[in-house]
Amino acid sequence: MGMIDISSIVDVRDGGHPTIETYKELELAYVFFNERLFQNQLPPCLITLQREKRTLGYHSHGRFVNAEGEKIDELALNPSYFGVRSIKQTLSTLVHEQAHALMDVLGIQSRRGYHCKKWGNIMKNIGLYPSQTGKFGGKETGQQMSHYIIQGGLFDVACDELLSHEFKLSWFDRYPPCSPIDLDVPLPSSFLVTTVAIQPKKPPKPVCLEDDEDDEFDRTITLDLTGDLSRVNKVLGFDDDYMDDEDDSDAITTTYVAPVAELGTSKPDVLVSDIVKSEKGKVIDEDEDQIIIEVEDDGLSGISIDLLNKPTTENHSNRLKYRCSICNVQVWGKPKLKLKCGEENCKDNFLTVVE
Structure with missing residues (x-):
């Protein structure tokens, strides 16, 4: 028998080779976000599916090695939750772990499993805000960490681009351990990933710019990030502690491309309502400058909830509860028993069989 021609099965999309199909989708997402969010700084890695308890994914530096001694990282995702989270949420976990990989590339040290402030700054740069609760206002550093998606941030925009090309995750675990919809156990709070919209109440104060006849183009301003960062961070949409404390004294210059309307032109027809779209969701915080809205999820994984079930367990003991x-007192016993509760307040109430 001759060797199998691998090239004949690599590009199949008919579900006949689910292993190849699944890993090609994850590899495609890794390569795509490496280009869009990390400027191709991340080296190749080996993506694995692991049902680790209490985690959606992890990154392990240099975990695999080949016969030539070449080491590569492992990036693991937990497939148990693919069916009970949206594809964007699952992909945000992939990017969360890619941010850990960038730490290794940049030589930034952090103790095992700890999400430090420098990792948080990488996340903020790509539009994923660190949060222990997965919601606005959660603790930003710690051992068990999630994040929330900044609407209109780099990740949100890049992910929408990927999904617009009919990207999908083809296979889901039928028996998820939890569900935000109708299974017994809700999604743990540390596993939540929400989407947050930050909407200005009014345009920022005008910035002095040279006259430009063509106002439809974005303008570029250069900001010197020295001294008090609070005003600059407000414009850029970052918290005051965006820069590490030890870096605050250094002169850092960045270029920020801002729409004309955001810079506050004098054109009378540029209104806040023109640049701020209304969102479905609830207001969770606001101040005199902006409103924070937790945006309603746009759906789950795309798979019908009817296809997700709790594992069935057979009763081999021939006993019922x-x-x-x-x-609410409970006892186990043989089938067809007639049992009465002996508690005084229950007045010989018959016990019923429960599943």
Whole structure:
């Protein structure tokens, strides 16, 4: 028998080779976000699917090695949750772990499993804001960390581009351990990933610019990030502690491309309502300058919830669970028993079989 021609099965999309299909999708996402968000700084890695408890994913530096001694990183995702989270949320976990990979590339040290402030700054730069709760206002550093997606941030825009090309995750675990919809156990709070919209109430104060006849183009301003960063961070949409404390004294110059309307031109027809779109969701914070909105999720993974189930367990003990409907006391016993509760307040209430 001759060797199998691997090239004949690599590009199949009919579900006949689910292993290749699944890993090609994840590899495509890794390469795409490496280009769009990390300027191709990340080296190749080996993506694995791991059902680790209490984690959506992890990054392990230099975990794999080949016969020539070449080492590569492992980037693991937990497939148990693919069906109960949106594809964008799952991909944000992939990028979360890519941010850890960038730490290694840049030589930034942090203790094992700890999400430090420098990692948080990488996340903020790409539009994923660190949060222990996955919501606005959560603690930004720690051992168990999630994040929330900044609407209109680099990740949000790049992910929409990827999804617009009919990207999908083809295979889902039928028996997720939890679900935000109708299974018994809700998604743990540390696993949440929400989307947050930051909307200005009014345009920032005008910035002095040279006259430009063509106002439809974005203008570029150069900001000197020295001294008090609070005003600059407000314009850029970052918290005051965006820069590490030890870096605040250094002169850092950045270029920020801002739409004309955001810079506050004198054109009378540029209104806040023209540049701020209304979002479905709830207001979770606001001040005199901006409103923070937790945007409603745009759906789950795309798979029908009817295809997700709890694993069925067979009763091999030939015993049933009986419960009092008044005091909720429970006992196990043989089928077809007639049991009464002995508690005084239950007045000989019959126990009923529960699943």
